Structures are given as structure tokens and as C-alpha cells.
Amino acid sequence: MLQQYCDRWIFRTRHQPTLAASEPACRRARGALVDAHQTRPSAAAHLSMDRGGVMLPFTYEQFVDVFATYNTRIWPAQVLAYLVALAILFGLKRRSANLVCAGLALMWLWTGVAYHWMHFASINKAAWLFGALFVLEGALLLLIGATGRIRFGTGAGPLGVVGWGFIAYATVAYPLLGLWTGHGYPRMPTFGVTPCPVTIFTFGVLLLARPVVPKSVLVVPLLWSLVGGSAAFLLQVPQDWVLLFSGAAALPMLLRKDSRTVPAST
Structure with a gap:
């Protein structure tokens, strides 16, 4: 949801000069969200990442x-x-x-x-x-x-x-x-x-x-x-x-x- 908000805000800054100053900060925030999503495993992945996708409460x-x-x-x-x-x-x-x-x-x-x-x-x-x-x-x-x-x-x-x-x-x-x-x-x-x-x-x-x-x-x-x-x-x-x-x-x-x-x- 926050990532979608950043995308919309970046789009608006391109058409409204008064908001252009906030574009770099919004781009940095969006990049941080993408990196976190790619590197941090979900709880379900933590349960099953070691052996063949097994859903157990331990690895x-x-x-x-x-x-x-x-x-x-x-x-x-x-x-x-x-x-x-x-x-x-x-x-x-x-x-x-x-x-x-x-x-x-x-x-x-x-x-x-x-x-x-x-x-x-x-x-x-x-x-x-x-x-x-x-x-x-x-x-x-x-x-x-x-x-x-x-x-x-x-x-x-x-x-x-x-x-x-x-x-x-x-x-x-x-x-x-x-x-x-x-x-x-x-x-x-x-x-x-x-x-x-x-x-x-x-x-x-x-x-x-x-x-x-x-x-x-x-x-x-x-x-x-x-x-x-x-x-x-x-x-x-x-x-x-x-x-x-x-x-x-x-x-x-x-x-x-x-x-x-x-x-x-x-």
C-alpha cells in the first residue's frame, strides 16, 4: 500500500512543479520498501525454507x-x-x-x-x-x-x-x-x-x-x-x-x- 502511494506521489510531482522537491525523498522511500520486500523472508518462508517447503514451526x-x-x-x-x-x-x-x-x-x-x-x-x-x-x-x-x-x-x-x-x-x-x-x-x-x-x-x-x-x-x-x-x-x-x-x-x-x-x- 505504501509503495503504491509513493508511485502515485512520484507521478504527481512530474506534473506539479511545486511538489518536485519531494520526488527524491519519495523515490528513496520506495527503493527501501522494494529492498526490504526482496531480502526479508516472510513468516511462512521461515517455517519452510530449509527442507523442501515444509510447513513446520522450526527449520x-x-x-x-x-x-x-x-x-x-x-x-x-x-x-x-x-x-x-x-x-x-x-x-x-x-x-x-x-x-x-x-x-x-x-x-x-x-x-x-x-x-x-x-x-x-x-x-x-x-x-x-x-x-x-x-x-x-x-x-x-x-x-x-x-x-x-x-x-x-x-x-x-x-x-x-x-x-x-x-x-x-x-x-x-x-x-x-x-x-x-x-x-x-x-x-x-x-x-x-x-x-x-x-x-x-x-x-x-x-x-x-x-x-x-x-x-x-x-x-x-x-x-x-x-x-x-x-x-x-x-x-x-x-x-x-x-x-x-x-x-x-x-x-x-x-x-x-x-x-x-x-x-x-x-
């Missing part, structure tokens, strides 16, 4: 910078996460639902508080909600483990194959794929302490449950597989692409097993 660089800061601050929690995973695998072998669920709960609680609330929320306000859901999932896992509402085995048949596949992917293939695709440490999600590998690992463990999995513990992992999995495609994080598939594959298998099995008394 790709901000996203990986959060991982860099987070991984640096929490070290050596990444190593301890693998020890927790070993404890979970030991619990599967011993068929200890308490140990398995406690280990998974620790991962979800840590990720909800330390990652979502204390770090990711600095660039995405939705992380406050994400963190609350992760804390809720951790509490549910503790509850079902303590009350004996779930049992585990070492896995057999198609569910066991897919379950162990997800476990192997989350613990081994995930970080290697991240390094191979150029996401070097510490600017990368790490196992056991960031949302996507925790969710994939959890789906793998739940596929080894018997005879059924309480539906309440499937809601948050499924939601995150949709949210995190779609964001992985938008932000071009290849190691997280399996997340979207994990929810789509695990949920029908778990529900199908539920429909065919009568829960054992506890």
Missing part, C-alpha cells in the same frame, strides 16, 4: 541443533540406554513382565521429560503435549507390568520375526543408517533417549507379548508413529521412515492376535 537446522545440544548434555545416558535394553532382553528371556515394562517405562519417561520438555519444547510448543503423552505411556507400562496384565516370551511365528526385526533395527541398524545418510553424532537421534527409536523398539517388544497386549499401551506409540513418521519424511530423516511402517505393521498384528486369543487369568 531443519534448528531440529538437528536440538539433538546436538541434547546429546552433549545427557552423555553418557546414551550408553546407559543400551544397558537398559539389555535388561529388557534379559527380562524377555526370563519372562519377567516387571523388568521388561520397567525398562520400557524408563525410556518413555526419560524421553518425555528430558527430550520433549527440556529440549524440543524450545523450538516446538507442541512438545509439551508430546512430553505429557510420553510420560503417560511410561506410567501405563509401569502399571500393566506391576499388575500382571501382560506377559512376555521370546517370540515365535511371524509376530516374533517382526518383533525381533524391530528390536534389531532400533538398537543396531537405526544409528548406523543415520551415520550412513550423513546424520553424524551428536546431531542425530540416538537409541533409548529419543522418541522415534524408542517407539520402534517398543513395538518390537510388544510383538513378543503373550497372549495379548492391553490396548491402552498401544495408543501413544501408534500416535507417535504417525506424527514422528510423517515428520521424518518431511525433514528427510531416513532412519525414522521405519517408524511409520512400524505402527502400520504392528497394530493390525497385535489386534489380530487379541481377537484370536482369550486372555489368561492372572
Whole structure:
């Protein structure tokens, strides 16, 4: 609007000599407006300029910078996460639902508080909600483990194959794929302490449950597989692409097993 006003004023100065003195100033003002329009990005461009026009409340660089800061601050929690995973695998072998669920709960609680609330929320306000859901999932896992509402085995048949596949992917293939695709440490999600590998690992463990999995513990992992999995495609994080598939594959298998099995008394 101001630029159009300057154009009209310049036109008038050419036909009214009494206004000619103001023409240079008006031309300078118009030039400043044009320069500002060309050099200053809009709010929408700020949301999407880094990776393929993606409309997100943060840029790709901000996203990986959060991982860099987070991984640096929490070290050596990444190593301890693998020890927790070993404890979970030991619990599967011993068929200890308490140990398995406690280990998974620790991962979800840590990720909800330390990652979502204390770090990711600095660039995405939705992380406050994400963190609350992760804390809720951790509490549910503790509850079902303590009350004996779930049992585990070492896995057999198609569910066991897919379950162990997800476990192997989350613990081994995930970080290697991240390094191979150029996401070097510490600017990368790490196992056991960031949302996507925790969710994939959890789906793998739940596929080894018997005879059924309480539906309440499937809601948050499924939601995150949709949210995190779609964001992985938008932000071009290849190691997280399996997340979207994990929810789509695990949920029908778990529900199908539920429909065919009568829960054992506890």
C-alpha cells in the first residue's frame, strides 16, 4: 500500500512543479520498501525454507541443533540406554513382565521429560503435549507390568520375526543408517533417549507379548508413529521412515492376535 502511494506521489510531482522537491525523498522511500520486500523472508518462508517447503514451526537446522545440544548434555545416558535394553532382553528371556515394562517405562519417561520438555519444547510448543503423552505411556507400562496384565516370551511365528526385526533395527541398524545418510553424532537421534527409536523398539517388544497386549499401551506409540513418521519424511530423516511402517505393521498384528486369543487369568 505504501509503495503504491509513493508511485502515485512520484507521478504527481512530474506534473506539479511545486511538489518536485519531494520526488527524491519519495523515490528513496520506495527503493527501501522494494529492498526490504526482496531480502526479508516472510513468516511462512521461515517455517519452510530449509527442507523442501515444509510447513513446520522450526527449520531443519534448528531440529538437528536440538539433538546436538541434547546429546552433549545427557552423555553418557546414551550408553546407559543400551544397558537398559539389555535388561529388557534379559527380562524377555526370563519372562519377567516387571523388568521388561520397567525398562520400557524408563525410556518413555526419560524421553518425555528430558527430550520433549527440556529440549524440543524450545523450538516446538507442541512438545509439551508430546512430553505429557510420553510420560503417560511410561506410567501405563509401569502399571500393566506391576499388575500382571501382560506377559512376555521370546517370540515365535511371524509376530516374533517382526518383533525381533524391530528390536534389531532400533538398537543396531537405526544409528548406523543415520551415520550412513550423513546424520553424524551428536546431531542425530540416538537409541533409548529419543522418541522415534524408542517407539520402534517398543513395538518390537510388544510383538513378543503373550497372549495379548492391553490396548491402552498401544495408543501413544501408534500416535507417535504417525506424527514422528510423517515428520521424518518431511525433514528427510531416513532412519525414522521405519517408524511409520512400524505402527502400520504392528497394530493390525497385535489386534489380530487379541481377537484370536482369550486372555489368561492372572
